[in-house]
Amino acid sequence: MAITLSVLILGTAGAGYLYYQHLNNNLRGGSRAGGESGVKKAAPDALGNTPLNILLLGSDDRSKSANVALGGGKNERDRKPLADVQMLLHVSADRQHASIVSIPRDTVVPIPACTDTTDGKVYAATNNRPINETLSRGGPGCTLTTWEKLTGVYIDHWMMVDFAGVVSMADEVGGVPVCVKTGVYDKSTAQQHGGSGLKLPEGTTDVKGEQALQWLRTRHAFGSDQNRAKAQHMYLNGMMKKLQEQNAWTDTGRLTGLAETATTALQVSDEIKSVSKLFNLSMQLKNVKLDRLTTTTVPTDPYPGNPDAWLSLRSSAADKMFAMVREDVAFDKNGGPKKPKGDGGTSDKPKTEPEAPDAFSVTVVNGTSGDGQPAAPGRASALATTLQGKGFTRAEATREGEGSKDTAVLYPKSAGDQAKANAESVAKALGLPGSAVHGDAKAVTITLVVGSDWRTGSVYKKPQINDGDLPEGADDKTECMDVYSIYKWDGKS
The missing domain is CATH 3.30.70.2390 (Alpha-Beta Plaits)
Structure with missing residues (x-):
């Protein structure tokens, strides 16, 4: 988030006009939504503020030679990409706390009807396909619409990066610290072909270049898609820490390189497709501290129709987490005493009296x-x-x-x-x-x-949700990743 949102300050602080336009031209855009979700933007609080929700996507696009070189699959150049990484960043209306919610790529969810804005093709709604296919059914906008329909949360923007973008951004930062409890080698085995190729010794390593991409793609060595999301969250937290140590927000030299790399690596929804708009967005995040950023993965269970390959959301946990995002309830307990949010105007006398x-x-x-x-x-x-x-x-x-x-x-x-x-x-x-x-x-x-929050009764009773009251297993922040037994590496072979 530091790279994609904050470092673009360069575009409005001292950069020449031509360079500013150059950064704008680097950015690629796309339609915000791919269909109709029916979800409305949250009502403002008593101070007129609303939460900010951004969908972060990682694409396995192989249409470019650079992506094929990094991810393999040269025979998949013509295949439409999948959204193998999906995270919803929620920033509170008061901009004091934030959360990241991941859904594993193979989770089956209802996918609404979507239209691909690039070729006009219409995709019918479906209830039996995994969420990563949304990207191939109408682009990032379809993924956003699916998340809105699933969560009831209005999503303001999306941002997407591919294999080559991940590598260039990790290199520009100078490496991101990650940790494993034992040495790891995510190799191909007799039981499970493929693997990311990640090979790291025990302890903390700054990963960059292709090694950073391998870390983000590793699944088998960490045991599951849920643990892969945990490793991705470790990477994001490590990147934030690294940039803070580098004073990246105040060092003009650092900003130049970061802005150039980020604008080249990113694709964003059209309404934020300019450096100035990304800068304005970044200024809304400056007060969120690391101890108030919670990384989570929605708990899942094997999907009944294909339990060996697909997952289904654990509805009780998912519903609670999505309700917390909709109600702007903090995922952490690190905040001070809660201030009254106001009720949007029903308790105070309205400017206009209602009719009979x-x-x-x-x-x-x-x-x-x-x-x-x-x-x-x-x-x-x-x-x-x-x-x-x-x-x-x-x-x-x-x-x-x-x-x-x-x-x-x-x-x-x-x-x-x-x-x-x-x-x-x-x-x-x-x-x-x-x-x-x-x-x-x-x-x-x-x-x-x-x-669906009012299925019975004639008087509405708002469900009580408290700060930090996450379902068991949702909060996945960890200091060091466990390694599945057959992928442990002794640092020699």
Whole structure:
């Protein structure tokens, strides 16, 4: 993150115009989203701030000779790339804490319909393919849309790097410290062909060049895809520490090399495809300290349809982690006393008074299928009846609606403050927090979307989630990696 976001300060601090344009021209872009997820951006807190979510992708693209030389597979030049590394970086609305959530590449998830913006090809939705295939079904935007649909989290941007980009960035940093408890050689064996070729002695080593790529690609020697994600997180933390030791944010010479390498290595979503926009993004991260950056991997189980090769998310753990991201709850317990977040305006007197409850229409949608379960029958009708009993006599249920993980009250953005005040009165009548109220450009009337977080009852009860309350096995920060027995290396052979 230091390379991709922070070091680009050079582009706005003292660089000549031509060099600034040169850095901009280095950057490659692409569409932010590949389809419709229905997920809305989080409502601002009491200070008007919203969380920042960035999807970080590692591609196995082999269309370039440099990538073939590093990753092999010269017969795969024409194959569409897979997103073998996927991490969601969440930065809190107050910019004080951050988390990285990884999903292993072979995890089967629902993939929505996507359109490839490069050739216009449309890919139908599917429920039985692993998440790394999203990149070949519409590009990075499809991966982003899949994550939004899966997590209920609005994702602002994506960033992607390939094999050659990883190598050039590691070289520019001068190596990244990683650690193994014993020597490791990730070689091909009789039981498991392939391997990254990683060969390291016991203890800490600064890896760079092809060795850095081998570390990030090693799976068998570390025992699983989950442990590979743990090793990748160790690498990210090591890179941050190394850059801090180098004073990379203040040394102009370091910034020049880092900015040149990073802009060449990266592909980013179009709305941040400029050095100045990446710089503005980086300034939002400057207050996050390393002890408040939590790296996690969503716990998984063998996928029933293909248990030897694929995984499925452990739903109880995944749902809790995704809810923490949506609610902007810290993954760590290192923060000070919590400050009131505010409720988005329902407790304070709104600037515009709401109209009488019977003066406007409310459409109620059953979105309780948002967690992958069948929709709870009759929820729209039940909540419409509840609203009618509270004076909202024009509340009506509809059969139309997509699943939603969180209950929300949407109002037409074009209708302004009056519609917002009316929507807040609906939320207050049902016990919903102010953060559930969102303006929506597509909304025609005020719409209550009953999410999977409210499958029963007529009064909403917000689930309590505390800082650091992660599911067992999710927090994967480690000082040194274990090595699977047959890949242990004595440092000689």
